[in-house]
Amino acid sequence: MQSYTYENIEMDDHLPVHMFLHSTHQVPNHWHDSIEILFVLKGKLELFTKDRFRELNEEDLFLINANEIHAIKAEENNLVLALQIPVSYLLLIEPQIERMLFDCNSAAASYEEQSKFDELRTLLAEMMLLHNKRPQGYHLRIQSCLLNLTYLLMQGFREQDQSPEKHDDKHRERLLRITSYVKENYNRAINIQQLALQEYLTVPYLSRFFKEYMGTSFTKYVNAVRLDKAVKDLTLTNLSITQIAHDHGFPNLKSFNAVFKEFYRQTPGEYRKTVLDGRSSFQKSSVAQFNYFDMNPTQAFESLFKYLPNKNLSATSNLPVALHIHKQTHEISVKSNQSKELAHTWKKLMTVGKAKEVLFAEVQRHIKQMQQEIGFQYIRFHGIFDDEMMIYGENERGEVSLNFAYSDSLFDFLLCSGLKPFLELSFLPRQLAGEGATSVFYKKSLVGSPKDLGKWNQMIHQFITHYIHRYGIHEVRQWYFEVWNEPEIHIFWPDTYEAYCELFISTFQTIKSIDSELRVGGPGVLSLTLMQSDWLTRFMNDVCRRGVKPDFISFHSYPYDESLRSTQVIQVDYEENPDVWFQTIELSADTEYLSRVIIKLKKTVSEAMGSDVPELHMTEWNATGSHRDLVNDTCFKAAYIVKNVLKNMDGLHSFGYWTATDLLEEFKMSSETFHGGLGLMTYNGIPKPSFYAFKLLAKLGRQFIHQGKGYYITSSDMGLQVLMYAYAHIDSLYQKGDASLINRTNRYDVFEEVGDIELTLELTDIHPGSYTIKRHTINRRNGSVFDLWVRMGAPHPIDADTLNYLKQASCPQLTFEQVEITSTYSLISKLSPHEVQLVELMRL
Known part of the structure; x- marks a missing residue:
């Protein structure tokens, strides 16, 4: 049976049963020494046992007795949850069970008889959810479910007048x-x-x-x-x-x-x-x-979980929530002579969607607020050469003639806001688009090789020369020029790998001919590509062989574990289904994915380019690439950002979180304010928990003192800063794209059960004196506009009064306390899942 399993749901040594998802067109006749219970989640199938035929439809439940020969046939996509319980395990529960034959087929039962099948469905749902959430002691609860299930089978489904047919x-x-x-x-x-x-x-x-x-x-x-x-x-x-x-x-x-x-x-x-x-x-x-999610990409388990009495696991668990607290105690010396200087490279880069969007008044308000409260140095965006920027043109003689009206306004605004361009050189003006060019995004951008590389280079030369004249060579030398975006993915580069290398080399040489100190790099590859292929190594070797050494290497990190087919033609519905890109790629179960990617990047670049390693820039990163992932609006993102920045502090030259605002036109705008956009702010300007995470990070000092599990300590002239977080990863079902346990207003049932944290930090060697203890808190009660909106009744649409209230009432909590410290201070903090706290010890 194992060779026909779509995915084995591994049970640990405490659980001597098999639970797996089964999806196939056929399984030839076979048998096993286990009782097998099938629950049809999606589609339908035909089941053959000996000479008997049965058709099972969605939500049907069927039991196959041990050693009963059976086969499965299906003519449409299906998904079946299978539970196999070995007879050897059942004999420990009931010594006579080997002689029992069970008749459990909900498809043949009447409506009145379905209640006893519902009891079995509830137990299967509970076991699946318990295994998915893995709360403390979950294996004991699953074994309890198994005992209950065995009892129900013996009481309600045992055939008294018939012994099981067994082969000798x-x-x-x-x-x-x-x-x-x-x-x-x-x-x-x-x-x-x-x-x-x-x-x-x-x-x-x-x-x-x-x-x-x-x-x-x-x-x-x-x-x-x-x-x-x-x-x-x-x-x-x-x-x-x-x-x-x-x-x-x-x-x-x-x-x-x-x-x-x-x-x-x-x-x-x-x-x-x-x-x-x-x-x-x-x-x-x-x-x-x-891929079983092709049938219904977001709610494969809805037909099972609806049998739960309550989708919140704590409501179905006997574990007392109050006792589920993880306590940690650490003693830390905060002597400044043990510290090191921090560069806070995570503040170097912010991102927005496309160049034209930076000219929107609302986007400019978002950028100004971020600069005032966080303060980034550079900004990156797509599409500087899109037709909507109206830069490229040709005169009556067919010569390149550029118009800088929009781009001048864009760069003037950015420089006045304290931001320098990290300029992605993309995409194609229509007049330069070749026959193989395709479009991407709801607001169309053209991608592919320029039909005339010479005119592309003239455009690049005139463009950069214009801004050297406008702002001076010293200013433009501080800019970054990134050649294209994710060229290994067909959707952004429908041409060949060789064609991209030619574009990169030609563009690099054109820019360096203007001034050798201008910084040119790329290629902006995905972490998937980096982790599962040699594309980046090949690229660096090929361009370096032709005398071109990038000034920086850029990449993007989205935690997906399955590889993409770079040559696959992608059909994306930018209007009705923005999530289609991500429905069939599993999110990683690795909570240290970003750290692993950075390690791999450094190793790859070092091996290809030797000791003279260029700057390394992460020009996009996020917990997902989906613009409609509902957890994007929750407190999860605050803990995710803080955790990953702190664990990789200064590990790269920049960390460009994608993206600053939900107001972008890659996909059709949602009418819902909290639609799961990737931005730090909603499209109408409300800071999310992710925004406040960066704001708290910005309060850290320049001197590193110490870090441990869930905390990071710095110092500055003002005193000490202790940043703490309680991270909870998305659970295994949500990693696979199943959204049965998430909806518009309930978005916290898709995380692993981790419980609360009580963190005690014994800080020693503090300079004696009077201190103000200033504590900032982001959690579901404070600093989370989504949770506030839900408590208000989830109003839609959001009128002006509601919008203003949400902006004013969704700030992190701030408390003050004055204390006298001799040399030691015991900092005790309690954090719920997804919570972030910053404690500032400010000397008076």
Whole structure:
């Protein structure tokens, strides 16, 4: 059965059961020494047990008895939750259970009888949620559910007048030998005469024996095994259909076509085209089955979790919440002579969507507020050469002629706001777009190679020369020029890798011809690319070989674990379904993903470029790439930002959090203020918890004192600063894209259960004197405008009075206390999940 499992949900040593998600078109006949309970989450399937056939639909529940031969067939996408309980485990509970046969089939039961099945559904939902949340002692609660489930089966589903049909050991061993032989040799010619000889049987007897116990003929079983393997190659490889037929034991293409059409009702070629045409843009290349979220990308478990009495785990758990507190105590010397200087490179770079958006009055208000309360040095955005910026043009002689009206206003505003451009050189003006150019974003940008590289370079030369004349060479030498955005991804670069290298080298040489001290780099690759391919290494080697050494290497970090196919043509609905990019890429379970990416980046660059390593800039990063991820508006983002900045403090030359504001036009604007946008501020200017996280980070001193799990200590002329956080990672289901436990107003049930933290820091060697203890707190009661909005009743639309109230009433909590300190101070802080606190010890 294991080879047909979509995903095994690993149970630890305390849980001797298997729980997994099963998604397939067919599972040939098999059996196992476990009771198996199937719950159909999505779609429908046909189940065969011996000579009996059953059709199971969504929410149907079915039990397969131990050692009962069964097969599954389906003609549409499906998702089934399977729970396998070994008989060896059940015997420890009830010694007589091996003799029991259970009849549990909700599809055959009446409406009045469904209540007893609902009890089983509730237990399955509770077990799934407990395993997903993993609260303290969760394995004990799951075992309690198993005991309860066994009791319900014995009381409500046991067949009293019928003993289970069992194969004797001799027959079972023979079946196992035969089926194992087929699975091991399916790709060769299988000779039933030879197999009969090995079993000391005649061919007719072997055929009858197999049909009697497996419920299908030997030939059909062999074809089913071969077909199961062949279908994977059809959808996941570019092998020819003839080659696939040969590789999987079919004697010829005609035989393969006939067997395939009998089951799938279409030819292998038609099936491949259907699957590839319907496949989502981002694929799970490492998974051997189709992506089950294609059926309903956000709510695969809704049909199961609706049987929970309350979706909040604490409501279904017997664990007392008040006792679930993690206590930590640390003694720390704060002597300043032990400190090191901090550069706070996380403050170097901020980002907004596209160049034209910086000219919006509302976006400019957002930028000004961020500069006043946080203070960044550089700003990055897409699309400086988009048609809407009206920069590129050609005169009547076809010569390049640029218009700087909009770009002058843009850069004037930025420089007056204390920001320098980190200029992404993108995308294509329409007049430079070649035949292979495509568009990206709701507000269209053109991507691809320029049809005339010479005119592209003239545009670059005139553009930079203009700003040297306008602001002076000293100013422009401080700017960064980044060549393009994510060129390894087809959606941003539909041309070849070689074409991008040519663009980079040509642009680099053009800019350096103006002034050798101008800073040029790129390529802005995704962390996925960095972690799972040698694309960046190849790029650095190829451009350096041609005498071009980038002044900086840029990359983007979004915590996804599955690789993207750079050549895959991507179909994105920028208007109706902004999340389609991300539905089939799993978010990483690694809470230290960013640290791991930075380590890999440094190693990769060092190996490729030797000791003379250029600057390293993360020009985009976030917890997700989705513009409609509802957790983006919650306190989670505050703890996520603080944790990742502190753990990687000054590890790069810049950390460009994507993005400053929800007011951007990559996708059609949502009418909902709290729609899960990536910004630090809502589109109408309300700071989110993520904004306040950066504001608290900005209060840290320049002298590093100490850091530990969940805290970071600095000092300045004003005193000491202690920044603390309680991070809770998204749970395993949400990592996979399932949004059954999140909605417009309830967004905190998709995180792992971590409990509260009581952190005691014994600070020693403090300069004696009078101090003001100033404590800033971001949590669900303070500094979270989303939670305030929910408490108000989630009004929509938000009128002017409500908007003003939300802006004024959603600030972090601020408390003061005056104390006398001799040399030691005990700082005690209690933090709930997602909470961030900054304590300033300010000497009077």
